Amino acid sequence: MARDLSKEALPPEPEISHPSGMPNTRADVNPSGVNALPVSSPQRTPLPVLALPIGDQDILRAAFAWNLTVEMARLGARALLVSPELDEPSPLWPDLREKPLGAELIKVPHLNPQGVITQVNRLASTRNPAHQRGGIILLRIPPTWLRQPAEVRDCLRWTLLFSTARPDDLREAYALGKLVTQVCPQAQLGLTIHGVDRRDQAENSYQRVALAFQKHLHRELLSYGLLADDLLVYRTIVAHKPIGLCHPQSIAARAMRDVASTLLEDARKIAGD
Secondary structure (H helix, E strand, O other), rough: OOOHHOOOOOOOOOOOOOOOOOOHHHHHOOOOOOOOOEEEEEEEOOOEEEEEEEOOOOOHHHHHHHHHHHHHHHOEEEEEEEEEEOOOOOOOOOOOOOOOOEEEEEEEEEOHHHHHHHHHHHHHOOOOOOOOEEEEEEEOOHHHHHHHHHHHHHOOOEEEEEEEHHHHHHHHHHHHHHHHHHHHHEEEEEEEEEEEOOOHHHHHHHHHHHHHHHHOOOEEEEEEEOOOOOHHHHHHHHHHHHHHHHHOOOOHHHHHHHHHHHHHHHHHHHOOO
């Protein structure tokens, strides 16, 4: 039976000092602790893999994943989004009519983790041309796969979580992060807050989960900033266009670009560029 992560208690909120600003999103990823998936060819630096635990019906966070992929490509990187899909068309991915060169959505027709990870290994070792801004693979991980630790451990070394500021969502993010660390003890996790009206909401939400990570899991939770205006993102889903192409000057597009840029910086550290 699937675990209801939202029911897992978030430890009592530690005393939060009033932060002077959003934590630095230039996260200090340790390249020795996070690596791209192992590949057989030593001549080519594999693309780093960022795991995104996103459910099969989570359309909003799937939209975040695709929009981040597009923004990374617009920044000059080779950006691949890999998702296990059995049904076609998938409810997660609309008809992608516009995408910049370098952004690619790859649907892998496997429901078992090993088949998808084999495909990701191949892509990581073969899709890394000499791009000025490097490259990255975003891998959608169905949360149910976390119950198969031996098969998914390697691809969880660098994992990004999404959460709103709502208490239930923060508890779910903590519980999901705890589960990831149990499956992959060396994992480095990051958190992006979305669906907030004010920056201080994002600051305090991140601080609450980060301090719980430090106190109860004895590890750091990296900050990857915030994403703004979920409603505008929903409208881009209907329009079949990424937000950076549909509303490039919007606050939501700029926030998406900031998060994408920070992720790319850390991807380059992991790849050893």
